[in-house]
Amino acid sequence: MHSDPAEVKKSVRTYMMVGAALLVFTAITVIANQLHLAVPLAITVALIIAVTKGSMVAAVFMHLSAEKKWIYGALLLTVVFLIVLMFVPILTVNDGIGTPTRASAGAHAGH
Amino acid sequence: MEIPYIVETRPDTGLHNGKLGIWLFLASEVMLFGALFSTYIILRVGAPEWPHGELSVLLGAINTVILISSSVTMVMAWASLKMNDWGTHRLYLVATFALAALFLVNKYFEYSEHLGKGEGPWHSTFFAIYFTLTGLHGLHIVGGMVVMAYLLGPGAKMWKKNPDQFANRIEATGLYWHFVDLVWIFLFPVLYLL
Numbered sequence: 001m002h003s004d005p006a007e008v009k010k011s012v013r014t015y016m017m018v019g020a021a022l023l024v025f026t027a028i029t030v031i032a033n034q035l036h037l038a039v040p041l042a043i044t045v046a047l048i049i050a051v052t053k054g055s056m057v058a059a060v061f062m063h064l065s066a067e068k069k070w071i072y073g074a075l076l077l078t079v080v081f082l083i084v085l086m087f088v089p090i091l092t093v094n095d096g097i098g099t100p101t102r103a104s105a106g107a108h109a110g111h
Numbered sequence: 112m113e114i115p116y117i118v119e120t121r122p123d124t125g126l127h128n129g130k131l132g133i134w135l136f137l138a139s140e141v142m143l144f145g146a147l148f149s150t151y152i153i154l155r156v157g158a159p160e161w162p163h164g165e166l167s168v169l170l171g172a173i174n175t176v177i178l179i180s181s182s183v184t185m186v187m188a189w190a191s192l193k194m195n196d197w198g199t200h201r202l203y204l205v206a207t208f209a210l211a212a213l214f215l216v217n218k219y220f221e222y223s224e225h226l227g228k229g230e231g232p233w234h235s236t237f238f239a240i241y242f243t244l245t246g247l248h249g250l251h252i253v254g255g256m257v258v259m260a261y262l263l264g265p266g267a268k269m270w271k272k273n274p275d276q277f278a279n280r281i282e283a284t285g286l287y288w289h290f291v292d293l294v295w296i297f298l299f300p301v302l303y304l305l
Binding site for chain 2: 005008009011012015016018019022023026029030033039042043046047049050053054057058061062068070071074075077078081082085086088089092
């Protein structure tokens, strides 16, 4: 991240351009929504644009493109835990808790 | 005893306290919103059908434009300070605060319309997760506004006493504000479009 006033002055143009690009991507998201794409394609397109916009905010506005390794380390750990968190729904869908087993179903039928 | 590394960076990490602190806080925020996004996936995958077109895409898009603009004004507030331009810094910070307030006004109209039609969180699973996610995000907007109001008001005195520490505070506020913008960038397509 720049702290030198001359370097910061050079970055101002980048901030403005990224701001404009984010607005353009927002317009593209809304236009893509008007096309009424099939749901899987619509989700893919919307999430690709959202990830692109998010990356621009993080890299440029939050200065992550040039940060110290301790920040990258903390964020890497966060991403690992976030991925685990996102997979929790799959675990709940695939588990057998609450699903009657063949033996218990037979026992109920016997009563 | 004076707390070390408030302004100067630690030799081993290259960071001052505030910078490391705000990033660790943001890491916890990622997990908070991540848990709610994960909940959204469970609810949506498990629902026999998911409503479409319940929310106004126009209002959502306007709020997206407002928050992106506020991110630009926030980073410019920090950049102006680094260039020793106090007046411009104040203008950009006031603009960020005003855009945040505009976002909440827009959200108020949106909430009022739905609640007026009886579409509160109790109405359906969709509205339950909509109000939870946007309500929590709205609270983060309010939190950011409180910090900005402090830095515009009594907190501004620090600029004369310790300009480097004040710039660090603006930087930390900016990091938080960009994160709030980043969350909305994902909330908009997930809730309004898909």
